[in-house]
Amino acid sequence: MDEKKSIPFKGTPEQEEQLLKVIAEGKDVKGALMAIMQKAQDIYGYLPIEVQTIIAREMGIPLQEVYGVATFYAQFSLYPKGEYKISVCLGTACYVKGAGDIFDKLQEKLGIAGGECTPDGKFSLEACRCIGACGLAPVLTVNEDVYGRLTKDDVEGILAKYL
Amino acid sequence: MYRSHVLVCGGTGCTSSGSQAIINALETEIKKNGLETEVQVVKTGCFGLCALGPIMIVYPEGTFYSMVKEEDIAEIVSEHLLKGRIVSRLVYDETVADTGIKSLNDTAFYKKQMRVALRNCGVINPECIDEYIGCDGYEALGKVLTTMTPDQVIDTILDSGLRGRGGGGFPTGLKWKLAKGNDADQKYVCCNADEGDPGAFMDRSILEGDPHVVLEAMTIAGYAIGATQGYIYIRAEYPIAVDRLNVAIKQAREYGLLGKNIFGTDFSFDIELRLGAGAFVCGEETALMTSIEGHRGEPRPRPPFPAVKGLFGKPTILNNVETYANIPRIILLGADWFKSIGTEKSKGTKVFALGGKIKNTGLVEIPMGTTLREVVEEIGGGIPNGKKFKAAQTGGPSGGCIPAHLIDTPIDYDNLIAIGSMMGSGGLIVMDEDTCMVDIAKFFLEFTVDESCGKCTPCRIGTKRLLEMLDNITKGKATLEDIDKMEELCYYIKDNSLCGLGQTAPNPVLSTLKFFRDEYVAHVVDKKCPAGVCKDLLSYSIIKDKCFGCGMCAKACPAGAITKTDYVAPGKKLPAYEIDTAKCVKCGACVGTCKFKAIVKE
Numbered sequence: 001m002d003e004k005k006s007i008p009f010k011g012t013p014e015q016e017e018q019l020l021k022v023i024a025e026g027k028d029v030k031g032a033l034m035a036i037m038q039k040a041q042d043i044y045g046y047l048p049i050e051v052q053t054i055i056a057r058e059m060g061i062p063l064q065e066v067y068g069v070a071t072f073y074a075q076f077s078l079y080p081k082g083e084y085k086i087s088v089c090l091g092t093a094c095y096v097k098g099a100g101d102i103f104d105k106l107q108e109k110l111g112i113a114g115g116e117c118t119p120d121g122k123f124s125l126e127a128c129r130c131i132g133a134c135g136l137a138p139v140l141t142v143n144e145d146v147y148g149r150l151t152k153d154d155v156e157g158i159l160a161k162y163l
Numbered sequence: 164m165y166r167s168h169v170l171v172c173g174g175t176g177c178t179s180s181g182s183q184a185i186i187n188a189l190e191t192e193i194k195k196n197g198l199e200t201e202v203q204v205v206k207t208g209c210f211g212l213c214a215l216g217p218i219m220i221v222y223p224e225g226t227f228y229s230m231v232k233e234e235d236i237a238e239i240v241s242e243h244l245l246k247g248r249i250v251s252r253l254v255y256d257e258t259v260a261d262t263g264i265k266s267l268n269d270t271a272f273y274k275k276q277m278r279v280a281l282r283n284c285g286v287i288n289p290e291c292i293d294e295y296i297g298c299d300g301y302e303a304l305g306k307v308l309t310t311m312t313p314d315q316v317i318d319t320i321l322d323s324g325l326r327g328r329g330g331g332g333f334p335t336g337l338k339w340k341l342a343k344g345n346d347a348d349q350k351y352v353c354c355n356a357d358e359g360d361p362g363a364f365m366d367r368s369i370l371e372g373d374p375h376v377v378l379e380a381m382t383i384a385g386y387a388i389g390a391t392q393g394y395i396y397i398r399a400e401y402p403i404a405v406d407r408l409n410v411a412i413k414q415a416r417e418y419g420l421l422g423k424n425i426f427g428t429d430f431s432f433d434i435e436l437r438l439g440a441g442a443f444v445c446g447e448e449t450a451l452m453t454s455i456e457g458h459r460g461e462p463r464p465r466p467p468f469p470a471v472k473g474l475f476g477k478p479t480i481l482n483n484v485e486t487y488a489n490i491p492r493i494i495l496l497g498a499d500w501f502k503s504i505g506t507e508k509s510k511g512t513k514v515f516a517l518g519g520k521i522k523n524t525g526l527v528e529i530p531m532g533t534t535l536r537e538v539v540e541e542i543g544g545g546i547p548n549g550k551k552f553k554a555a556q557t558g559g560p561s562g563g564c565i566p567a568h569l570i571d572t573p574i575d576y577d578n579l580i581a582i583g584s585m586m587g588s589g590g591l592i593v594m595d596e597d598t599c600m601v602d603i604a605k606f607f608l609e610f611t612v613d614e615s616c617g618k619c620t621p622c623r624i625g626t627k628r629l630l631e632m633l634d635n636i637t638k639g640k641a642t643l644e645d646i647d648k649m650e651e652l653c654y655y656i657k658d659n660s661l662c663g664l665g666q667t668a669p670n671p672v673l674s675t676l677k678f679f680r681d682e683y684v685a686h687v688v689d690k691k692c693p694a695g696v697c698k699d700l701l702s703y704s705i706i707k708d709k710c711f712g713c714g715m716c717a718k719a720c721p722a723g724a725i726t727k728t729d730y731v732a733p734g735k736k737l738p739a740y741e742i743d744t745a746k747c748v749k750c751g752a753c754v755g756t757c758k759f760k761a762i763v764k765e
Contacts (some may be wrong), residue, residue, distance in 0.1 A: 007386040030456070030457075030475065031437075031455055031457035031458075031475075032457060033457035033458075034437075034438070034454065034457050035437070035438065035457075036442060037440075038438060038440065061191070065458075068458075068459050069457070069458065071309030072442060072459040072460065072616070073438070073439075073441050073442050074441030074442060075399055075400075075439075075440035075441040076440060089400050090361070091361030091362045092361045092362035092518070092519070092556065092559065092590065092592045092607075093361075093362040093518030093519050093524070093592055093715045095361075096519045096592060096594060096598055096603075097519070097520070107175075128362070128400070129359070129361045129443070129610070130360075130362055130400075131175070131179075131400060131443075132176070132364035132400075132401070133179040133180075133213070133363060134176070134213065134362055134516060134518040135176045135180075135213025135214045135215075135518075135522055135524040136176065136179055136180055136213070136520065137519075137524070139179070146179035146180075148179060148180060
């Protein structure tokens with residue numbers, strides 16, 4: 001595993017109960033592993049090794065298979081995300097319109113690299129590939145809020161809204 | 164009966180620019196004015212002109228309001244919907260003519276388009292099956308199940324000349340025929356909605372604007388090849404499309420159009436959704452099937468082809484969303500109708516997601532054979548800010564660039580391949596003189612390196628080495644010999660990779676080398692980036708004789724790299740400033756502050 005800033009696992013019994021229910025409902029469907037992992041990530045917000053272990057045990061498959069899937073797909077995260085997930089689109093349309101500069105500016109302002117979370121757990125930053133709002137390029141999202149037609153000077157104003 | 168309908172775009176583009184708030188405001192205002200029995204608000208799919216979002220159209224007049232804001236709604240409702248007076252300051256300026264309001268179909272953006280796959284997008288409410296049925300929906304399925312044999316269906320599709328719209332361009336009918344020919348206890352029909360090409364969003368728009376067309380076409384395909392189960396593999400990044408598909412599947416089941424004994428025949432077919440989790444390689448057919456099975460989405464060697472041994476080891480067909488969107492029309496209007504559109508070897512239309520440095524960003528559907536010039540200059544409205552067209556990129560990370568001197572190329576599968584690009588799924592990104600072609604090649608390689616699944620060596624290691632070479636070029640550390648080595652490596656990766664991802668990964672490099680070799684040479688020999696993009700090769704300086712000594716640039720500099728000198732230029736009162744290139748971080752912040760254009764980048 002590469003070194004990234006992280007915090008200890010804090011799963012609750014309620015979350016585990018929910019997870020066990022999801023697994024019990026889904027495990028006999030053909031090819032269910034990914035769908036179960038997606039739901040597990042909805043429950044916990046990410047997929048720490050503790051959660052992967054539960055999935056492997058309950059589904060009767062080796063942990064390495066779960067881990068293999070978790071690390072293959074970009075959507076699965078082994079690390080917790082911030083309270084505000086900032087995602088900068090680096091799809092082609094946004095890139096040619098300067099999204100790279102916006103991403104750099106965010107890294108500088110937040111003091112974290114892409115894929116990391118600020119130590120207070122407030123912001124996490126990632127690059128994504130095309131959310132399909134190319135008409136608004138360049139675009140970034142903070143949780144569900146979409147900000148488009150940006151310049152790098154807009155970055156501070158956007159961050160200020162969430163402080 | 165309503166006397167007026169207000170269509171508001173609920174696609175991802177317009178939702179991102181706030182169309183849901185517009186709909187809420189409309190409903191409130193309509194109620195306030197007591198018009199709720201006279202005016203109906205309909206949330207539709209994408210109209211295509213995303214650059215002007217949020218978009219709304221008022222029928223029966225067909226008034227096209229663009230970039231609507233929440234605070235404009237009260238005025239539109241009280242003036243237009245209540246009193247019948249169009250709020251002309253909010254109308255899309257292209258539709259305003261001396262004689263009044265022009266039809267949307269006469270505007271430059273829509274005039275040369277032909278909507279087959281996007282026919283219902285922006286017209287119907289995608290969450291209402293009755294509206295789809297009202298537009299001939301499920302009629303093709305009825306025709307197929309009650310009057311045609313599976314072979315007749317396949318022959319019609321074969322005869323129409325339809326080719327896969329996902330990129331490869333394989334004849335769809337042939338794919339179906341091969342799968343039908345293989346006997347098995349179970350077969351599958353899959354839909355590739357894992358639109359991973361960055362900058363392409365046509366499949367998403369179809370799913371958001373007209374989800375039933377995909378369900379209907381997949382059911383027809385199931386009947387043709389003898390399958391009873393379908394899977395739609397869709398990106399989890401498309402939440403609106405996922406929701407609408409779920410709604411559509413539920414409605415189709417309730418109407419008996421999916422499930423057991425469809426149309427009262429003994430044919431049964433059902434469809435399940437599978438969500439992708441962000442892996443570009445899963446757009447490759449064997450990787451996609453491995454992913455549906457719940458594994459790491461790594462490709463498998465072919466043969467065996469999916470038509471023989473696909474999903475769960477059974478004969479399977481996989482088509483792209485846009486391919487399916489053409490099927491019901493072909494069945495209803497006939498192969499001859501479809502064949503009459505397009506060029507000799509590429510029939511029908513193609514949807515493109517037009518993006519980048521272009522005025523009318525959005526979704527366009529054109530007959531095959533339309534020239535790139537028509538798309539860029541007429542439909543796209545040209546390049547903004549008076550810049551020059553440099554190239555268009557098609558086919559995303561697997562495609563290539565079409566340079567300005569080939570702008571009159573008619574777009575079809577074979578022409579694009581002949582000039583070293585490819586149709587791809589339909590992303591069309593326009594670039595102007597400020598785009599560095601080496602940097603673009605590097606951008607795509609970064610993407611491929613990220614997305615390479617790691618199974619085969621040529622792709623895993625080859626693309627990484629290729630990226631390093633490109634990186635050296637953009638930093639001015641390469642030699643001419645390195646360019647030749649890089650070209651050699653490109654062909655090696657192409658010839659030896661396991662799947663389409665690796666086989667096409669070098670295309671962005673090869674095509675930019677072919678058409679823009681001089682730019683590579685400028686980076687290597689002159690250590691300059693002609694477009695002024697590659698930061699390591701840039702330097703900023705102040706022309707001292709132009710400097711008035713106002714000091715604005717020094718205030719803007721985040722690195723403290725700009726200081727006052729002793730030199731006072733002739734005719735100026737204050738000493739000039741200069742940039743310490745060792746401290747300069749090349750952010751460009753100073754350039755904008757200088758009123759006298761004394762700071763140059765080269």
